Amino acid sequence: MFFCKQPEETELHIAVLYNDYKRLFDLREDKELLQKKNLLGFTALEIARLLGKKKCAQILQKEV
DSSP: OOOOOOOOOOHHHHHHTOOOOOHHHHHHHHTTHHHOOOOOOOOOHHHHTTOOOOOHHHHHSOOO
């Protein structure tokens, strides 16, 4: 994978990039974290959609 952890990437973004479903379930409860954007201006949900990670996107879209 061509991604590396940057200070601008949140734990949620990293969990999406590595398909860490358990971490996504844990982190999705933090509404502020869900809205945080990375250096390129994308939320973790937007990254999941752009990369075609359907399960990650589904997890992030579920209501807490």
